[in-house]
Amino acid sequence: MQDVQQKVRPYVLGVDMAHFKYDDFIHVLGIVSRLIGIGVEFCGEGSDSLQESMRQQSLKYFKSYHQARMDELRIFLETEAWELCPVRSSFTIRKLREFRFMRTLTAPIPSPKATSPSRSYGGSIFLKFASDENPFEEQEEEEEGEDFIDTGGMEDAVSDEEKNGDEDVAEELKKDYVDEQTGEVPRHLRSAAPSYQRQRSTSSHKGPLLSNTTLTVIRFLGNYMQMMSVLQPIAFDVLECLSQLFDYYLYAVYDFFTKDLLESVEGIELSAKLTTSLKRIEENLLHQQQELVSLSGLQVTEDRVKVPRASVNPIVDLENPNTLYGLPCRMVAIESLVFLASQFESLLPYLESLIPDAKRSFLTQFFSHTVNTAHELRKPVYYGIATKAIAYDQVLQSMASVKWDIREIMSQHDAYVDLLLQEFIKFKQLQSAIDRSSYVHIPPQPHSMLWEYAIRLANKTFVEGFAQAKKCSNEGRALMQLDFQQYRTKIEKLSSIRPIPNHAYVEDYIKAYYLSETDTEEWLRKHKQEYTVKQLQSLVLSGVGTRVNKKSRQRLLASIEELDKRK
Numbered sequence: 001m002q003d004v005q006q007k008v009r010p011y012v013l014g015v016d017m018a019h020f021k022y023d024d025f026i027h028v029l030g031i032v033s034r035l036i037g038i039g040v041e042f043c044g045e046g047s048d049s050l051q052e053s054m055r056q057q058s059l060k061y062f063k064s065y066h067q068a069r070m071d072e073l074r075i076f077l078e079t080e081a082w083e084l085c086p087v088r089s090s091f092t093i094r095k096l097r098e099f100r101f102m103r104t105l106t107a108p109i110p111s112p113k114a115t116s117p118s119r120s121y122g123g124s125i126f127l128k129f130a131s132d133e134n135p136f137e138e139q140e141e142e143e144e145g146e147d148f149i150d151t152g153g154m155e156d157a158v159s160d161e162e163k164n165g166d167e168d169v170a171e172e173l174k175k176d177y178v179d180e181q182t183g184e185v186p187r188h189l190r191s192a193a194p195s196y197q198r199q200r201s202t203s204s205h206k207g208p209l210l211s212n213t214t215l216t217v218i219r220f221l222g223n224y225m226q227m228m229s230v231l232q233p234i235a236f237d238v239l240e241c242l243s244q245l246f247d248y249y250l251y252a253v254y255d256f257f258t259k260d261l262l263e264s265v266e267g268i269e270l271s272a273k274l275t276t277s278l279k280r281i282e283e284n285l286l287h288q289q290q291e292l293v294s295l296s297g298l299q300v301t302e303d304r305v306k307v308p309r310a311s312v313n314p315i316v317d318l319e320n321p322n323t324l325y326g327l328p329c330r331m332v333a334i335e336s337l338v339f340l341a342s343q344f345e346s347l348l349p350y351l352e353s354l355i356p357d358a359k360r361s362f363l364t365q366f367f368s369h370t371v372n373t374a375h376e377l378r379k380p381v382y383y384g385i386a387t388k389a390i391a392y393d394q395v396l397q398s399m400a401s402v403k404w405d406i407r408e409i410m411s412q413h414d415a416y417v418d419l420l421l422q423e424f425i426k427f428k429q430l431q432s433a434i435d436r437s438s439y440v441h442i443p444p445q446p447h448s449m450l451w452e453y454a455i456r457l458a459n460k461t462f463v464e465g466f467a468q469a470k471k472c473s474n475e476g477r478a479l480m481q482l483d484f485q486q487y488r489t490k491i492e493k494l495s496s497i498r499p500i501p502n503h504a505y506v507e508d509y510i511k512a513y514y515l516s517e518t519d520t521e522e523w524l525r526k527h528k529q530e531y532t533v534k535q536l537q538s539l540v541l542s543g544v545g546t547r548v549n550k551k552s553r554q555r556l557l558a559s560i561e562e563l564d565k566r567k
Contacts, residue, residue: 077310082329089206098222209335261384274373341374386453399465404476467538513543
C-alpha cells in the first residue's frame, strides 16, 4: 500500500484543483477516498501520506470555493426582490439535486473517528465489487429533474410569437455566458429557480414561503454537507464555513426587514441569545468600512473570510402603507428564514455524525444561540406592522374627549369604538388585497400573529384611554364596559378569533374601579407588572380614591411608587 501511495500522491498534489468544477472535484476525491478504503480493508493501513495530500488539496480548494459562495450569496441578497418562489407543499430539501448523496444514508453515519473510508461506501468494497466490475469506474446515474415547483395547476403559457421568435435566434446566442476557465455558468448569472412573473392564482398555494435566495442557500448547504462526508479530515472546517452561510443570511434578513421596526417601534426586543449572535456576526463576519477589502468585496485573512454588509434591493418598498409597509416582502424573507432554520435542525444528527466528538460543542452553541432563535425575528416584523397599520394614536385622542363622569346609564357606545373598528376593517381589507394582488398568500401563522398583535395593541389603547379620565362615575364605568363589549363582539366576528387575546387585561382594569380599599391594595400587588404607574395611579384617583379619605388615598399612591421600585 505504501508503494501505491507514493505513486498516487504526486498526481494528487501536482494539480491545482482550485478551479475545478464542484462535481469534478468531488469525483476526484471520491476515487481517492475509495482507494484509501481499499487499502484499509485489504491491508489495514490508513494511508496517512495520501490522506494528508487530500487534506492539503481539500483545504486549498474549499477556501477558494467558500469565498466564491459567500460573494455569490451577497449578490443574490442584493438583487433579491423577495417574491415568492412557489414550491409544493410536499417540498423537502431531499428533492434537490444537492442532497441526493444522502439517499444512501439510511441512518446518520458514524463519527469520523470510528469510520474507515470503506464504510462510506456501504460495507465491504470487495463484496460490493466481487464480480468483474471496476471499483474505480463510476456508474453513470440517469440525471433526474427537480420537480418541486408549484405551478398552481396551470402550465406556463408561451405564445406562438415567442416560440417562432426563438427559432430564428442562432444557437450560440441562446447559450449562457460560460467561464472559459471552469466551463461553468457563473452562479450569479443563474437563478436558483425560475422567476415566476406570469399571471396565476396563488390563493391555493400551500407550500412554504421561499425566496430564490433561500433555495440558493439550501443548495449550498447540500454541497457543503457532501464535502463534509467526503472530506472528513476537514469536515469541521467546512462546518464552520457552513455556519457562516446561515449567519450571513440571518443577518441580512434582520438588517433588511426587522432593524427599522426595532428602532421605530416601542415594545419589541430580541432575546439575549439572538442579540449576542447578531453582534457576533457583525463583528466577526462583516468587515467594517475602514478595513481593506479585495475587488470582489471579500476580506480574506488566514483564519476567516469577511464579507461586506449586503444592501437591500432598491425595488423593495417597505414604506408603502397600502402593502402594510412591505408585508409581502417582509413575510417571504422571515418565513423563508424560519424554513431554512427548520431544515438545519432536521439535519443536525447528520452534522453531528460528520465531526469529531470534541468539536460538537461548537455545533451545540451555534444551534442554541443562532439557528434555534431565528424564529424570533417574526415578532419585530408582525408586531411592527400591527403597530404602524392602525392609527391607535387617533383613537386615543378621540377617547380623551369622552366624558366619563356622566350621571345616566348609556345605551349607545361611544364614537371612538367605531373609529377603532374602521381601522381594523381597513387592516383586514389590506390583507385581503395583498392575497389577491401579490404572489404571496398570508399563511395561517403570520395571519394569526398579525391579528393577535393588533388586538393586543388595541387593548392597551383602551386601558391607556381609560387611564386618561380625571373623573369617572359609576355610570362612566358602565360606559367603559359597554364600549369594550361592543368592540370585543365586533372584532371577534371580524378576525374570527374567539375569544380575543388578552381581553382580561381590559376587563380587569374596569372591574378594579369597583374594589374596596383593601381589595385595591391586593389588586395593585397582583397586577403591578401588567400596568404602568400612570394607569395604576389613575385607577386609585378616579376609583377607590373617591370613596376614601385623603390619608388612605395617599397611602395607596405611595404603595404604587414602592411597587414600581421593586420591579
